[in-house]
Amino acid sequence: MTRVEQAERTPQQERSIRTRRRILECAGTLFDRRGYSGTTVEDIAKEAAVTRGALYHHFRHKQYIAAAILEEQFEGMVIPPQRVRMQELVDAGYLLAYGLQNDAIQRGAARLTMEQGTDPIDRARAMQLWVEFAVSILFEAQKNGEVRPGVDVKRAGRTLVVSFTGAQNMSQALTDRRDLYEYITDIWRYSLPGVVNDDVMGQLTFDPARGAQIAGNRMALAS
Amino acid sequence: MTRVEQAERTPQQERSIRTRRRILECAGTLFDRRGYSGTTVEDIAKEAAVTRGALYHHFRHKQYIAAAILEEQFEGMVIPPQRVRMQELVDAGYLLAYGLQNDAIQRGAARLTMEQGTDPIDRARAMQLWVEFAVSILFEAQKNGEVRPGVDVKRAGRTLVVSFTGAQNMSQALTDRRDLYEYITDIWRYSLPGVVNDDVMGQLTFDPARGAQIAGNRMALAS
Incomplete structure (x- = not known):
């Protein structure tokens, strides 16, 4: 948040933003544990320590809470630019893996x-x-100039998202997402050679710690 | 089923096997539509047109029905041997895609x-x-001799299953699995070059119709 934005907000607005955020985080935790249908609005209000009235002030229906969570998952997906552009996708994978381990939303x-x-x-x-x-x-x-000739960028991109989706589901089932970084690194290692040129492949850095670094830098900027 | 097996079975046993199969197929359809917790034993008995007593004769608890479905999904995964062994994995993907479109289990x-x-x-x-x-x-x-040097076969195999899992989930969400074959072909096209040698890649056939062919041959053999 910039200084200008801060100056324009009253303490009451600040409180309201924080309450909204807390509702979404608590709902995220409950949806993750029990699923959408297994979570009631009452559960969310209780977990967030707000009255039902306060919750309805922000969200008139459980499905709007879910919609807000699905929107806000993209908020933090700002990746620092890289000379090798494909590194940005690699980094996004690690940042998302970091979020899946640490971020309720x-x-x-x-x-x-x-x-x-x-x-x-x-x-x-x-x-x-x-x-x-x-x-x-x-x-x-x-x-x-990083992509192999003949690659359909739309379908290759979809395939990488498909793979990430499967990794998140399988590591959730097998180890509660503890080995998600390993799955993601394997996707980059085994699925990228069919998409990028060999010399690009040799320049990419597969370092799971990049996810935590990007998340950390973002939080430092925001504070 | 072989002729010997058929001869050893009484008509009553035959009927019992068919009833068990029908229960599993109806349960598969309901689990697919409504999920495990959204399906009751009563729903399954009704869909299969059997009494609750007949159902309990085969399965004492809903979770045993689910366990049997998870076991039996592997029954039909018998892939004709191929000169290029990796073709068998490609074919298995198409056979599974065919099953996901056509087989309740x-x-x-x-x-x-x-x-x-x-x-x-x-x-x-x-x-x-x-x-x-x-x-x-x-x-x-x-x-x-088909696999690239340096490939960890266990992790590469897991990565391909991970990708298939994501394809099944995403195509289910986006088109009720109608475009699943396209997702699978894309996985083979973009994820296999990192796993197999270039000359093997050139010899593989990516033909979604192979799934229906293998399933058809299997049914012809069984009848």
């Missing part, structure tokens, strides 16, 4: 997106936004 | 495996069996 959003429910959640939109995000970086990489 | 098993529930389902075991299945073919491919 990312965890809640992941489960909301994976669940094959009859609930009113627009999982398709969340998935498509991830595909667009990956494809946009791949297009930059292609302009930079 | 495969569809039910997929949703049971994806759901991040607090139910008693052993999703981890089902995922690990798929990884073992893929790794076993990759080992054969490696013995056959």
Whole structure:
């Protein structure tokens, strides 16, 4: 948040923003643990220590809470630019993995997106936004001469998101996402050679710690 | 089923086997549509047109039905041997995609495996069996000189299962699995170049129709 934005907000607005954030984080934690249908608005109000009235002031229905979580998962996905553009996609994978381990909103959003429910959640939109995000970086990489000839950037980008989706689900099931970094590194190692040129492959850094670094820098900037 | 097996079975046994199968197929359809917790034993009995007593004769608890579905999804995964062993993994992907579009047990098993529930389902075991299945073919491919030097076969195999898992989830969400074949072909096209040698890559056939062919041949043999 910039100084100007801070100056324009009254203490009451500040409080309201913080309450909204706390509601989303608590809802994210509960959705991650129990799923959408297994979580009630009452559960969320209790977990966030707000009255039902305060909660309804921010969100008139549980499905708006879920929608807000699916939106806000993209807020922090700002990746520092890199000379090799494909490194930005690699870094985004590690940043998302960091979020899935440490951020209630990312965890809640992941489960909301994976669940094959009859609930009113627009999982398709969340998935498509991830595909667009990956494809946009791949297009930059292609302009930079990094992509193999003959690669369909839209389909290759979708395939990488597909792989990430599976990694998040499988590591969630097998180790509560503790080995997610290993899955992500394996995706980069085994799926990128079919997408980028060999010399680019040799220049990429597969370092899971980059996720925590980017998240840490972002928080330092915001404070 | 062989002629000998048929001769050894009484008509009553035959009927019992068919009833068990029908229960599993109906349960698979319901689990696919409504999930494990959204489906009751009563729903399954009604869908299969059997009494609750008949159902309990086969399965004493809903979780045993789910366990049987997760076991039986592997029954049909018998892939004709190929000169290029990696073709068998490619074919297995298309056969599984065919099953996910056409077979109630495969569809039910997929949703049971994806759901991040607090139910008693052993999703981890089902995922690990798929990884073992893929790794076993990759080992054969490696013995056959098809795998790139430096590839960790266990981790590469797991990565391909991870990608398939994501494809099944994303295509389910976006098009009710109609474009699953396209996702699978993209995985082979973009993820296999990092795993197999270039000359092997050139010899692989990416033909989604192979799934239906293998399934069709299997049914012809069984009848």
